[in-house]
Amino acid sequence: MPDPTALLAFIDALPDPHIVCDAGYRIVHANRAYLDRFGDGRDVRGRFCYEVSHHYPRPCNRCGESCPLSDSLVSGKRERVVHLHHTPRGEEYVDIALTPIPGDDGGYRYFVERMSPLAAGRDIQGDSLIGRSPAFRHMLERLARVAPSDETVLLQGASGTGKELVAKALHAASRRAEKPFVTVDCTGLPENLIDSELFGHEKGAFTGAVLRQTGLVEAANGGTLFLDEIGDMPLAMQSKLLRLLETGTYRRLGSTEWRRADVRIVSATHHLLARRVEEGRFRADLYYRLSTFPLYLPPLSERREDIPLLAEALLARSHPDCRFSPAALARLTSHAFPGNIRELRNIATRCCLLSGNGLIDEALIEEALSSAPGPRRDSDTPPPPTTGLKRSEQARALGISERTLYRRLKQAAQP
Incomplete structure (x- = not known):
């Protein structure tokens, strides 16, 4: 194996947080970048990595989580995982890349972990991706893998699951983060105007076009173009979008000049696009170009343990003087939330407006739920x-x- 002294000196020189563990999960070294970001300057040598990172009494894989070190002991290969790491500022999602270092006996004596703070898990324009559930972590880990690339991403999930927020997280964690993020609502544009809105138009291109107009594709140049509810895009426009994806070129309405666009396409839909392809309502070739990397956003019904976290975060963000009682949080957790995060936000706001002293108890939750529009869909109530x-x-x-x-x-x- 490499000279341990040389290995530790190399780790010390790296700008990213790194630790070195032995096969017994003990930290034998941590560089300055790690101590500054995660250790609050305190020496962590001799302590167990799972104790320092997660405050667990035993390895992560024995506490319901994946453990890159234990996985590497079996595979003998480099392992990656997204973990929620304790820091002096609170918990923070990090992307961990673990590399095994072979020993002289053919086994592995040391394991080097690089910890990269996950840009997709940080606050984004006052919002953040919040959750601990396995379904949420799986989504976030896939997001972390695809974010640094320029590949097209198709976000799929029910209404209210936060698709635009995830799209912004993808942009924030990409190399295009300093460039524009432009949203196109494919349901809100009339069919006769969507061409002009996307690609722009020349003066005189149609009645009322008195000036040249820059399109949203051009406005997003260098950044990310987010096509929300892409399943509702008219068929006539789908062919033009396909050309943009395949060649990176487009034409303004009324122009013969082909223009180039450097944009990353992220799209979202609550529809099953594969079914719409079968029905002839969506182009198959466009579907395959958009879904290079499909990313599923789980509904709240698949991540109930995240509901209290989300509810309290929503209050802290918009109604800091209000708080939930434990019974109120338990009642929220039992609700089915067909409207997902959007519905949870509305209920939190409704409760704050109804509360006289800022305390939201179970009775207030019941009142807010009973005044909600639409049929009741609690977990103990059968669907209509x-x-x-x-x-x-x-x-x-x-x-x-x-x-x-x-x-x-x-x-x-x-x-």
Whole structure:
């Protein structure tokens, strides 16, 4: 194996936080960058890595988490994992890359861990990605892998799961972080204007075009273009978007000049795009270009242990004078939240407005839930009966969109 003295001197010279552990999980060395960021200047040598990083009494893999060191002992290879690490500023997500160092006996004597603070887990414009659940951590770990690249990402998840916030996190953790982040709402643009909005137009391109206009693609040059609800984009525009993805070129409306755009495309939808492809409502070639890296955002029903964290964070951000009682948090955790984080935010706001002293108790939660629009969907309440048709089939039979059908169902359920 390498000379231990030379190895430790090399680690000391690195600008990123590094520690060296032995096969028994004890820290034998930590460089200055680690001590400054995670150790508050205190010496951690001789302590167990899981004790320092997570305050666990035993290795991470025996506390319900993945452990790169134990994985490396089995695989003999480099391992990576995203962990929630204790710091002097509180808990912080870090991307850990562990490299085993072979010993003279054929085994592994040392393990070097590099810890990179995860930009995607930090506050972004006053918001942050918050969670501890396995489903959330899996999503965040995949986000950390794809963020530094320029690959297209397709965010898939139900309405209210925070797709735009995740898109901003992808941008913040990319090499384009200092460049523009531009959002296009594909549901809010009329079909006859979306071409002009995306690619811009020349003066006189159509009636009312009295000036040349820069499109959103050009505005996002060098940065990230976020196409929200891409499943609702008209077919006529999908072919032009496909050309942009394949060639990096586009034309302003009314121009014959091809222009180049350096943008990363991140798209999002609550639709199952594969099904829309089968129905002929979405181009298959565009679907495959957009979904180079699909990223699933779990609903709150799959991450119930995160509900108290999210609820208290929402209060701290917008209503710092309010607080939940333990019983209120327990009641929130039992709620199904079909509207996901958006619904949780509304309930927190409603409770603060109803509270007279800033304390939100279980009774106040019940009152806020009973005044919520739409059918009750608590975990102990069965969903309303259906006709046996899927919602998309119901909408087609009525000749309306799925979103319109959903809105009408909510209106009909109100007293």
